[in-house]
Amino acid sequence: MFDQLTDRFDTVLRNLRGLGKITDANIQQTAREIRRALLEADVNFKVARGFVERVEEKAQGTKVIKSIKPGEQFIQIIREELIQLMGAAAAPMNFAGTAPTIVLLAGLQGSGKTTTAAKLARYLKKQGKKPCLVAADIYRPAAVQQLQVLGRQIDVPVFSADNPNPVQICIAGLEQGRKDGYDILILDTAGRLHVDSAMMNEITAIAQAVHPHETFFVVDGMTGQDAVNSTLSFAQALDLTGIILTKLDGDARGGAAVSITEVTGKPVKFIGNSEKMDGLEVFDPNRIVDRILGFGDVISLVEKAQQVIDEKQAEQLQKKIFENKFDLDDFRNQLLQLRKMGSMKQILGMMPGVNRKMMKNFQVDDRQLIWTEAIINSMTPGERSNPHLINGSRRKRIARGSGRTVQEINQLLKQFTQMQKMMKRIGKSNPQNQLMSGNYLGIN
Numbered sequence: 001m002f003d004q005l006t007d008r009f010d011t012v013l014r015n016l017r018g019l020g021k022i023t024d025a026n027i028q029q030t031a032r033e034i035r036r037a038l039l040e041a042d043v044n045f046k047v048a049r050g051f052v053e054r055v056e057e058k059a060q061g062t063k064v065i066k067s068i069k070p071g072e073q074f075i076q077i078i079r080e081e082l083i084q085l086m087g088a089a090a091a092p093m094n095f096a097g098t099a100p101t102i103v104l105l106a107g108l109q110g111s112g113k114t115t116t117a118a119k120l121a122r123y124l125k126k127q128g129k130k131p132c133l134v135a136a137d138i139y140r141p142a143a144v145q146q147l148q149v150l151g152r153q154i155d156v157p158v159f160s161a162d163n164p165n166p167v168q169i170c171i172a173g174l175e176q177g178r179k180d181g182y183d184i185l186i187l188d189t190a191g192r193l194h195v196d197s198a199m200m201n202e203i204t205a206i207a208q209a210v211h212p213h214e215t216f217f218v219v220d221g222m223t224g225q226d227a228v229n230s231t232l233s234f235a236q237a238l239d240l241t242g243i244i245l246t247k248l249d250g251d252a253r254g255g256a257a258v259s260i261t262e263v264t265g266k267p268v269k270f271i272g273n274s275e276k277m278d279g280l281e282v283f284d285p286n287r288i289v290d291r292i293l294g295f296g297d298v299i300s301l302v303e304k305a306q307q308v309i310d311e312k313q314a315e316q317l318q319k320k321i322f323e324n325k326f327d328l329d330d331f332r333n334q335l336l337q338l339r340k341m342g343s344m345k346q347i348l349g350m351m352p353g354v355n356r357k358m359m360k361n362f363q364v365d366d367r368q369l370i371w372t373e374a375i376i377n378s379m380t381p382g383e384r385s386n387p388h389l390i391n392g393s394r395r396k397r398i399a400r401g402s403g404r405t406v407q408e409i410n411q412l413l414k415q416f417t418q419m420q421k422m423m424k425r426i427g428k429s430n431p432q433n434q435l436m437s438g439n440y441l442g443i444n
């Protein structure tokens with residue numbers, strides 16, 4: 001996501017960081033670099049121009065102010081303006097005062113409506129809501145079935161009807177959902193390959209019939225400026241309340257995400273970042289901008305961690321660290337939880353201060369975690385709780401059992417000892433300390 005922008009901004013910021021003074025010359029140079037970065041990312045040229053002008057103006061304004069770190073100040077200006085550009089703040093989803101909340105999904109064929117409908121249902125279910133899906137795409141033969149399969153996967157019911165009229169299906173779905181006590185109804189509709197009047201008529205008829213609280217335009221983020229243009233077309237026919245940008249995982253450029261709100265006046269409320277059901281993220285300009293500028297996204301990292309970490313286990317672990325009893329079993333559990341959070345590259349990408357350039361050349365092999373687990377699995381419980389037992393012949397046995405080399409066993413034990421030392425320090429200083437550290441994985 002946004003790799004190209006991140007790369008370009010990395011260079012821009014690096015040049016600014018050491019700056020002793022803000023001058024006309026370096027304002028101009030920075031402006032030029034930013035403009036190029038935005039245009040290369042497929043940001044609308046008017047948006048790019050407006051953005052650069054605002055940054056230039058603000059930077060001019062700071063020229064006179066004596067500041068300790070002019071470069072940092074310049075960076076802050078860029079950050080602030082980028083956040084403004086992308087919508088200033090996260091726009092929360094609308095809910096009905098009286099349930100059910102009706103959510104209508106519109107968009108071109110293949111934009112990701114059906115997938116997003118299910119992802120959204122899953123997301124809302126996790127928030128404690130009771131969602132139900134309505135299959136109103138009657139044109140593609142397998143569309144209803146596709147939604148049913150996804151519904152089963154996330155355990156959310158799917159309403160469908162043998163009816164050639166999508167408006168009637170939506171009304172019937174609504175009545176059924178109300179009767180069955182669902183508090184959110186998500187309507188998955190049909191799209192076409194291009195914007196056409198038949199599709200527009202159908203979706204406006206549905207909107208008029210059900211009065212949705214939220215009308216999302218689901219659009220493929222990889223299509224760049226086309227995404228912006230199709231949003232504009234739909235916005236003429238429908239009262240869109242938000243945009244969901246999908247497939248941002250495949251979009252290295254990020255032009256649509258950067259400029260769609262500025263051009264259309266509609267907030268992006270969610271983004272899709274994988275084909276899987278958990279691949280939906282609330283869109284928060286602050287967090288996205290920090291990711292683009294390489295500041296890391298600690299909030300997302302913590303959220304991800306919270307999703308997978310078992311609180312009881314975490315408490316026990318803290319206690320063990322405090323009492324100096326951290327052993328290889330705990331180490332293995334930590335690795336397991338880390339693995340549940342995603343790939344090492346994803347996790348590292350969210351950490352502040354992790355240099356993008358370094359990341360690129362750096363091959364993170366996720367199998368490493370699995371190998372480490374295999375090694376620990378080949379140890380006896382006694383060895384795990386008391387690694388001092390592991391002498392030369394035991395190392396050979398563990399190597400044979402796990403299919404790894406003795407060298408790797410040695411390395412792991414060395415890392416573990418280092419980690420234990422670190423834990424001792426943490427335990428002594430503050431038992432409440434966070435335990436996340438890349439150290440013990442040998443990735444620093």
Ligand SMILES: Nc1nc2c(ncn2[C@@H]2O[C@H](COP(=O)(O)OP(=O)(O)O)[C@@H](O)[C@H]2O)c(=O)[nH]1
Binds near residue numbers: 115249250
């Ligand atoms: N990588 C990725 N693929 C997605 C995402 N959202 C949808 N897709 C894929 O895009 C294709 C079209 O999605 P679908 O929901 O059927 O689109 P619809 O025609 O608008 O209903 C499917 O193969 C989805 O798996 C996403 O956020 N990331």
Ligand SMILES: [Mg+2]
Binds near residue numbers: 114115137188
């Ligand atoms: Mg569909």
